[in-house]
Amino acid sequence: MSIDLSNAQNIARVLTEALPYIRRFAGKTIVVKYGGNAMKDDTMINSFARDIVLMKLVGMNPVVVHGGGPQIGAHLEKLGKKSEFIQGMRVTDEETMDVVEMMLGGLVNKAVVAALNQQGGRAVGLTGKDGGLLRARKMLLDGHQDIGQVGEIDKIDPRVVAHLEAGGFIPVIAPVGYGEQGEAYNINADVAAGKLAAVLQAEKIIFLTNAPGVLDKQNNILTGLTVTQVEGLIADGTIYGGMVPKVRYALDAVNSGVKSAHIIDGRIEHSVLLELFTDRGIGTLIHG
Numbered sequence: 001m002s003i004d005l006s007n008a009q010n011i012a013r014v015l016t017e018a019l020p021y022i023r024r025f026a027g028k029t030i031v032v033k034y035g036g037n038a039m040k041d042d043t044m045i046n047s048f049a050r051d052i053v054l055m056k057l058v059g060m061n062p063v064v065v066h067g068g069g070p071q072i073g074a075h076l077e078k079l080g081k082k083s084e085f086i087q088g089m090r091v092t093d094e095e096t097m098d099v100v101e102m103m104l105g106g107l108v109n110k111a112v113v114a115a116l117n118q119q120g121g122r123a124v125g126l127t128g129k130d131g132g133l134l135r136a137r138k139m140l141l142d143g144h145q146d147i148g149q150v151g152e153i154d155k156i157d158p159r160v161v162a163h164l165e166a167g168g169f170i171p172v173i174a175p176v177g178y179g180e181q182g183e184a185y186n187i188n189a190d191v192a193a194g195k196l197a198a199v200l201q202a203e204k205i206i207f208l209t210n211a212p213g214v215l216d217k218q219n220n221i222l223t224g225l226t227v228t229q230v231e232g233l234i235a236d237g238t239i240y241g242g243m244v245p246k247v248r249y250a251l252d253a254v255n256s257g258v259k260s261a262h263i264i265d266g267r268i269e270h271s272v273l274l275e276l277f278t279d280r281g282i283g284t285l286i287h288g
C-alpha cells in the first residue's frame with residue numbers, strides 16, 4: 001500500500017503549527033459558551049464536539065456552558081405560548097420556567113453531552129443546581145422591572161467543576177440556578193458563562209453564536225471592542241437583543257481577570273480551533 005506522503009506532510013505541518021498554541025493553553029481552563037443558535041443541526045453539534053474533545057485531548061480544560069433559547073422557544077410555541085424578551089432576557093412565568101428547566105437541563109444538555117461522548121470525550125452534564133454550582137436571586141431589570149423567574153448569579157461554588165476537570169471529564173453546564181428556597185431560576189447562558197469564567201479565572205471565554213462577531217451598522221465585523229465602545233454601540237442600537245448580554249458579560253469576565261473574551265461564529269466548521277490556533281483569531285475580541 002502506498003502512502004500519500006504530501007498529504008501526511010501537510011497534516012504534520014498543521015499539527016506542528018498548532019504546537020505553540022497547545023503549549024500556551026495546556027492545563028488552562030477555557031470556558032466555551034455554546035449558544036442555542038449554533039447548535040441547530042447535527043453537523044454543527046458534531047463539529048463543535050470534535051473541537052472540544054480535541055482541546056481536552058491536548059491538555060486544555062474546556063468547560064461548556066450552553067444555551068438553548070431557540071429550542072425553548074420552539075417548545076413553548078408547541079404549547080401555544082409566545083416568547084417575550086426584554087433586554088435579551090426571556091420573561092419567565094411559572095409555566096415557562098418548567099419548560100426552560102426541561103429543555104436546558106434535559107434535551108439540550110443531553111444532546112451536547114452525547115455529541116461530546118460520541119467523539120470520544122467523557123462529558124458530564126449538570127445544571128446550576130448540581131453541586132450547588134449556581135445560586136441565583138431574582139433579576140430586576142434596571143433595578144426595578146420584574147420579569148419573573150429570571151435569575152442573576154448570587155454565588156458560584158465551582159468545586160464540582162474542579163472535581164470533574166481533575167477526573168478528566170468535560171463539564172457541560174445548563175444555566176438553571178437555584179434560589180434560597182430551592183426554587184429554580186432561568187439564567188441567561190451568557191450571564192452564567194461570563195460569571196463562571198470569572199470565578200474559575202479562566203484563560204479565555206469564547207461565545208459561539210450565529211453571527212460572524214459583533215457587527216457595525218454596515219455589517220462589518222468589529223474585530224476589537226473596549227468598554228466605552230460597547231456602551232456606545234448599545235446606546236445607539238447597533239448592539240441589541242441577544243447580543244447585549246453577550247458583550248456585557250464578556251466585558252464583565254475580562255474586567256474580573258479572564259485574560260480574553262471572544263464572540264465568534266459557531267456556524268463555521270471548527271470555529272473554536274480557528275480561534276485558539278491562529279494569532280489573529282476570528283470574530284470579535286473584547287478588551288478590558
Ligand SMILES: Nc1ncnc2c1ncn2[C@@H]1O[C@H](COP(=O)(O)OP(=O)(O)O)[C@@H](O)[C@H]1O
Pocket residue numbers: 034035036037038067068069070208209210211213214215216238239240241242243244
Ligand atoms: N451588533 C450586532 N452584531 C451581531 N449580531 C447582533 C448585533 N446586535 C444584535 N445581534 C443579534 O444577536 C443575535 C445573537 O444573540 P442570540 O440570538 O441570543 O444568540 P445565542 O443563541 O448565540 O446566544 C444575532 O443573531 C443577531 O440577531
Ligand SMILES: CC(=O)N[C@@H](CCC(=O)OP(=O)(O)O)C(=O)O
Pocket residue numbers: 034035036037066067068069070072088089090100150151175186187188189190242
Ligand atoms: C433569562 C434568559 O433569557 N434565559 C435564556 C436561557 C437560554 C439561553 O440563554 O440560550 P441562548 O444562549 O441560546 O440564547 C432563555 O430562556 O432563552
